Amino acid sequence: MMKKQLIMEKAIELFAKQGFEATSVQQITEHCGISKGAFYLSFKSKDELIFALVDHFMIQFTSDIDYLVRNVASDQNLLYEFYYAIFNSFQKHSDFGKILIKEQSRSFDEEFIIKMRYYDRLMEKTILSMVERLYEEKEVRDTKYDLVFCIKGFMSMYSQLFLFYNVPLDLKLLSQSLVEKTNLLARNTTVPFITKDLIQMFDEPLGEEVTKEQILEIIQQELVEMEESIEQESLILLKQELLAPTLPRAIVKGLVENIRNHPQTKWISYLLRNYFMV
Amino acid sequence: MMKKQLIMEKAIELFAKQGFEATSVQQITEHCGISKGAFYLSFKSKDELIFALVDHFMIQFTSDIDYLVRNVASDQNLLYEFYYAIFNSFQKHSDFGKILIKEQSRSFDEEFIIKMRYYDRLMEKTILSMVERLYEEKEVRDTKYDLVFCIKGFMSMYSQLFLFYNVPLDLKLLSQSLVEKTNLLARNTTVPFITKDLIQMFDEPLGEEVTKEQILEIIQQELVEMEESIEQESLILLKQELLAPTLPRAIVKGLVENIRNHPQTKWISYLLRNYFMV
DNA sequence: TTGACAATTGACCGGTTAGTCAGTATTATA
DNA sequence: TATAATACTGACTAACCGGTCAATTGTCAA
Known part of the structure; x- marks a missing residue:
């Protein structure tokens, strides 16, 4: 999954300079020092x-x-x-x-x-x-x-x-x-x-709120890619809280705060802040 | 020159819907009901x-x-x-x-x-x-x-x-x-x-003012494509005035006004308004 | 009706693209 | 070290692009 990061970083530079259409997958992979095939291991398509x-x-x-x-x-x-x-x-x-x-x-x-x-x-x-x-x-x-x-x-x-x-x-x-x-x-x-x-x-009404199930799915997806850390532990606890609420609000808020600064979990933090209203 | 007008009108519709890059010359010509070659009689390139x-x-x-x-x-x-x-x-x-x-x-x-x-x-x-x-x-x-x-x-x-x-x-x-x-x-x-x-x-200084010679050139180019009309007569008089100023300001202003509403001469009217300061 | 000229056509060209896949290199496992 | 699994490669394909030009069609004066 490190490749994904690399490709995104290098692609941004090229897109900013030349635009999306004008930048070929070839250019991106060359800029990354990888092969064209490797690109399609990380992303299904250029889109x-x-x-x-x-x-x-x-x-x-x-x-x-x-x-x-x-x-x-x-x-x-x-x-x-x-x-x-x-x-x-x-x-x-x-x-x-x-x-x-x-x-x-x-x-x-x-x-x-x-x-x-x-x-x-x-x-x-x-x-x-x-x-x-x-x-x-x-x-x-x-x-x-x-x-x-x-x-x-x-x-x-x-x-x-x-x-x-x-x-x-x-x-x-x-x-x-x-x-x-x-x-x-x-x-x-x-x-x-x-x-x-x-x-x-x-403005048609803002799409129905994100459901508990959707949040759980996003959390699950994130958990499989995470290494052991405070963020991971917090996320596991929050997942349990989501399934069966037991913890005091203060603890929930703290856990949500724990995952706020990690780029990969920032979005989950935002969703949970809204869900638990903390 | 009627083709040019047609192509521009139809192209606008397609560009607005799909964007410039995503619209092919083929699509434009099909939408106009002309051949691809005909496009290149009116425009040297897609750009x-x-x-x-x-x-x-x-x-x-x-x-x-x-x-x-x-x-x-x-x-x-x-x-x-x-x-x-x-x-x-x-x-x-x-x-x-x-x-x-x-x-x-x-x-x-x-x-x-x-x-x-x-x-x-x-x-x-x-x-x-x-x-x-x-x-x-x-x-x-x-x-x-x-x-x-x-x-x-x-x-x-x-x-x-x-x-x-x-x-x-x-x-x-x-x-x-x-x-x-x-x-x-x-x-x-x-x-x-x-x-x-x-x-x-x-803001590097706004490119040097348009010169008298440039305006004359634009007028000349426009005159060859114009049919007989008030606008044409006005433009001829303005051209002479540009070469050798003789007319009172009021008349110049009136002549400039005459060509203001014709799409093809609107720009000349703007340039002359600045040039004669009327 | 003819023939000269201009307008128009669309098959074609070279080039580029996103995406594929059979094969190779690397790593993990036993 | 042998084997299996995984990661990676890059030549290849099919499609599409802008632009060209030999061939065709249309026009009009003689």
Whole structure:
């Protein structure tokens, strides 16, 4: 399974430079120092690779930001921390960001569009919960969907600076600047455009919640590939808890926290956080 | 030359659905009901087709918006008219809009990137001049570049609604909503991020102005393909004026106005408006 | 009706691609 | 060390691509 990692890392570099279509499997394998056949031992097809890449990064990105929004204690700093984390992530994974922008060309690929829309809506959900936490209900009741839209607009607009110019940017100033803009819009907007009705017109309800069985399956799949570690032990305990709840909430929360920083289990941590509501 | 038109129209449909790379010349010609060879009578290559498409639409879009910003009399309405025109155009040409978004995947194609960056900067210039006209210099001196960025962000964010959902949207309300947001940001922002210095770091000076000779060449090229009309007569007079200025400004302005609404001469009208400064 | 010219066709070419598979090398096991 | 299982290789295939050009069809003046 180490090969999978290697291929993904090398493929990102090439995709970012040349785009997905323009990069051949041959090029990737040469860049990895392996044969073409070896590629197909790790991935069933070239498409499976790009999907794996998208999942790998979007899962990390989405669950990191969600964790942050749930766990920054001070309302005062939340918005700042949010923007900072977003752009820090864009900066760190700029190669993947480039791929994401380029591969909007795949927007005719049904599977791809559904996948992206799914992560997009998870992010929207997170932003919305942040907005609802930060501002008075009466203040933003009618305008909060516009606000979410504007925040996403700021994110996408300013992140282009990271992706297309290799200029070192002052993340702190940028975050401050966007905090001010967001607060201005949140506290003074009176003419909303995106109403709840409008949202519902193009948002079919977010696919039914992930079920216990699905989570168990993901856990099982992950367990077979893990070596002995705190994460593995935590995951086993969480699996038992999922089958038959016995542990106190505090312990469950701690276990979920244990697996939060491992890339392979981050997603499970996110799913369990939602499932156990800890 | 009628074939060219036909190919461009049919190609847009296919590109919007499938993307540029994924659409073969064969598919295009089949969709047009012509042979593959006939395609190469109108365009030297597949690339030349996409460049022609980009030029055709971006020229119209850019010069229409620029004309509007220069000619809406009332400052009161300008911003509203601006947004309305933008989204109206996105709605009308949503197929081309989709191509534009998808073909950011061509960002490794040097020629393409330069072309797009050129139109992007023309648009930025227009927006900046609007901002400078609408707001007090002392109010937006330090924040106007951020403001331009935010306006572009609003444009790109909300235009996605037109491109990805076939929902009839209330353009008037949307424009009003964005006017309010823009005014809020313009009048209250105190923490700028994009400074003039930063702009200059990634904006090499906008390519030297188009010269008189270049304009003459474009006019000449256009004249040979034109049938007798007011536009043709105006263009001939403007050509003479360019070679030896004799006419009063009012007449020049009128002649430039005459050729503004013809798709083929719109760009010339834009260039001459800048050249004669009328 | 003829013949010269222009417009149009589609089989064809060289090149590239994703994906396969028979065979080879490596490792683990007994 | 012998055997079995696994990991890996790279030549090969079938399909498709953009682009060409000899052959065919259409047009119109004489």
